Amino acid sequence: MMKSVRQMSLRRMGAALFGLAVAGVALAAAVAPHTARAEVKIDITRGKVEPMPIAIPDFAGPGDAGRFGGDVATVISADLERSGLFAPINKAAFIQDLPSLDTQPRFTDWRTINAQLLVQGVVEPQPDGRLRLAFRLWDIYGGEQMKGQAYVTQPENWRRVSHIIADEIYKRVTGEDGYFDTRVVYVSETGPATKRVKRLAIMDQDGANHHYLSDGSNIVLTPRFSPTAQEITYMSYYNGSPRVYLLNIDTGRQELLGDFPGMTFAPRFSPDGNKVVMSMAKDGNSELYDMDLRTRRTSRLTNHPAIDTSPSYSPDGQQIVFNSDRGGAQQLYVMDSQGNNVRRISFGDGRYATPVWSPRGDLIAFTKMKGGEFYIGVMRPDGTGERMLSNGFLMEGPTWAPNGRVLMYYRQEANGAAPQLFSIDLTGFNERRLVTPQGSSDPAWSPLLP
């Protein structure tokens, strides 16, 4: 009896061992082919850096509305081309015609001319006199629609809607917000250098819809947009002394900001639009102050015998970058928005000025003076990765496009000609002049329009 039990348990043990062994083998068998069959893995680390070919045929439309079709395509095309990231294909190369495109894009036709993206659109008049603009963005190689959207608007708004469509395309393709539906305010300069008339002017980002905001009777400097794009703060002279003003673009109403004992300058809005930070100079010393626009209460942020100026908020509003000569030469510093924890971030030779924090948060742009020349450069907020994007006899006043990808600034040559506006991609390529009716300086790029 006992024996049989023992034997049984032994046998069971054996069986268990055998089972284990079998399981082990099975496991090995299961694992081995898996590893052997692992997918082929390939690392791709190189590619081309060049604008993406995009086809933008005229937007199709019946009769009267149809005449907008070509203009809309032209505006979109120009926006995308100017970004340096897209290469619109000459319409003469198109194989598929508009009517057939309306039914379905023939992807092979577009592949033939090397298009990677296709924008197909229509303009349709509505019974109430408005226009309906609709577009589809096609991925030629994937053969699928990446984006589709329609807008109904008054005919006179066609240009703005075109910019909005360009922004949608830009956003879908690059993953970042566009900046085409924006405006630029700047200081227009006319007359001889000794007696220059400076007026505030505003225009669309592509130079269209240009007009003046001031008559030139007072000198204006350093205009800056509020985050709502409805207001501008700038410096002008009042009784011969520079003061910071606030101007509502729509109403034209202008007001003096703050009742400071000294002169105030270099104003800039906080990202939430509730505050303005600026410099106030008195007795040869300048300090930074902020002012709450709701309560009009001001508070002092720096307290140092050196000159502190050109403050600019980080996009989260928690920090401020500014320049100061407290360390000897003029360098860039960052502090909390309350004025604490000041630390220096620039250490190169030369002098640094007009820092501007990118809306994207990853870079700070600045002007640098070194060896008798000016540079527009960028560095990370911790001071690393400094790079000079452009240089010249005189260049200054960088301002970021709202997506933090492109910078605008002004440049003046040694020959005394009037200054001109330029833009450049943060990679340092694609520098372009923005044509203005007169000389132009101190540009400020608006946020995306609401």
Add this chain to the structure above:
Amino acid sequence: MSDHDSGLRRSLILSVSVHVLVGALSYLGLPFLSRDMPVEDAPIVIDLVEIAERTAAPPPSAKQKEQVAQKVEPKPEPPKVEPKPEPPKPEPPKPEPPKPEPPKPVEPPKPQPQPPKPEPPKPEPPKSEQVDPTLPPEPKKPDPKPEPPKPPKPEPEKTPPKKPVEEDPFKDLMKNVEKYRQQPKASTPPPSQAAPSAPTQGATNSANSPRILNAPVADRATMSEKDAIRAQIEQNWVFDVGAKGIESMVIVLRVYMNPDGTVSKVDVADTVRYNTDSGYRAMADTAKRAVLKSQPLKYPNQKYEEFKVLELSFAPRDRL
């Protein structure tokens, strides 16, 4: 009964201990078995790089031509180096044929007849860093500019000078006028525009289809075959250096291939991020586009089983 019982127990104990002893001896000591037994408890990981008999890694050699001046073995035969792994031989002995003992089989994993490739050790040539600037993203500037001879502008064509001290690989992909000015533009080799693209393409073709097809190699992907696909896709990959966070982005694609090299499906591995992070999606789209544009992918057709699913990881580090 108990007598019988204890006898049985004794013999059982004896039997077990003898077996264990024999097992232990065969494992540890028996001289005739131990002659070349590898040490088993610390398996050495070997990079097994497989190479087609006729290795014709196309892209590297083409490229190398240009950069003779550079370091790195002049021989375009990358394989030479790693192939050490030749001796996958030693493994076979591991079989413990000695005893059909039970305890043994439990550790089968060690028999790594072919240590799976732990990552293509890329015997690639250098990385052409700043040697071929090809074309900067600079589109034609419309330039109604009044004073044309701007100093900074003309320079960009120049390659960033050799100084790869960078903590930031992207520095070289972007422009830095200060660097240009400090280093006289004299020495950098001229942007050899045509070279990269054309020859590579040709080489890829000839390397793949005819030669490798005939090569009596195992059915596994070799470095040169992978290089051919890599070169094909790199030619078609266009990315944006200025995109936010690009330096830390890696896109993994799973590509399902048809026997004729066309692509039946491309999946982004990280679908969650693809659907929530627009920047990631944008870059993943550029990678997908590169794959689709490269069809049909060139590979040795008899190895379809091996190549039918590819895992591609895209991490922009350099410009072609």
